[in-house]
Amino acid sequence: AQSVTQPDIHITVSEGASLELRCNYSYGATPYLFWYVQSPGQGLQLLLKYFSGDTLVQGIKGFEAEFKRSQSSFNLRKPSVHWSDAAEYFCAAATGANNLFFGTGTRLTVIP
Amino acid sequence: KAGVTQTPRYLIKTRGQQVTLSCSPISGHRSVSWYQQTPGQGLQFLFEYFSETQRNKGNFPGRFSGRQFSNSRSEMNVSTLELGDSALYLCASSLDRGRFTEAFFGQGTRLTVV
Numbered sequence: 001a002q003s004v005t006q007p008d009i010h011i012t013v014s015e016g017a018s019l020e021l022r023c024n025y026s027y028g029a030t031p032y033l034f035w036y037v038q039s040p041g042q043g044l045q046l047l048l049k050y051f052s053g054d055t056l057v058q059g060i061k062g063f064e065a066e067f068k069r070s071q072s073s074f075n076l077r078k079p080s081v082h083w084s085d086a087a088e089y090f091c092a093a094a095t096g097a098n099n100l101f102f103g104t105g106t107r108l109t110v111i112p
Numbered sequence: 113k114a115g116v117t118q119t120p121r122y123l124i125k126t127r128g129q130q131v132t133l134s135c136s137p138i139s140g141h142r143s144v145s146w147y148q149q150t151p152g153q154g155l156q157f158l159f160e161y162f163s164e165t166q167r168n169k170g171n172f173p174g175r176f177s178g179r180q181f182s183n184s185r186s187e188m189n190v191s192t193l194e195l196g197d198s199a200l201y202l203c204a205s206s207l208d209r210g211r212f213t214e215a216f217f218g219q220g221t222r223l224t225v226v
């Protein structure tokens with residue numbers, strides 16, 4: 001069965017520190033992959049997406065993600081976290097139809 | 113360009129009642145998908161509409177239904193509300209369905225069932 005796993009429920013980092021959020025997927029074929037961010041009480045904002053090609057994807061707000069087929073992973077990174085990055089982050093996958101399959105999310109706390 | 117608009121933003125309903133939520137996609141987008149977000153189950157796909165037809169459906173009971181109008185606006189309906197239906201309902205619009213690019217989400221409708 002298809003699945004998207006975000007093993008970290010909650011991560012705390014200091015402002016200015018680097019960040020890596022993990023995401024693993026299990027699909028029959030490589031799906032389209034996405035990272036979304038959600039601030040409290042808000043909808044989802046797309047950070048970046050991977051369809052094919054270059055495995056290092058640049059997104060908005062200084063985020064990037066690397067697709068590793070051998071590890072079935074699509075980890076999100078940011079070299080220096082800002083306090084405004086505190087939010088919940090969702091990894092998602094889709095196989096072409098417009099139905100995203102989401103991971104359970106990782107809540108990011110940023111401490112000064 | 114206006115984003116995805118969901119109305120109302122907040123709703124309080126009583127068990128047993130029914131509710132209708134509305135979603136206006138981005139202009140020119142023809143596909144609308146609905147998602148339910150709860151603390152326990154996370155984000156789950158409800159259904160997708162394209163050209164006024166349901167194209168895909170998640171694993172939800174028949175109490176959850178939807179429709180799409182010729183202008184691509186969509187509504188979802190939940191009948192015989194249960195306490196467990198309390199959730200944030202998110203609508204997403206996409207340009208097309210033959211070649212999925214990305215989904216743009218609205219701010220959601222927070223439904224509370226008491």
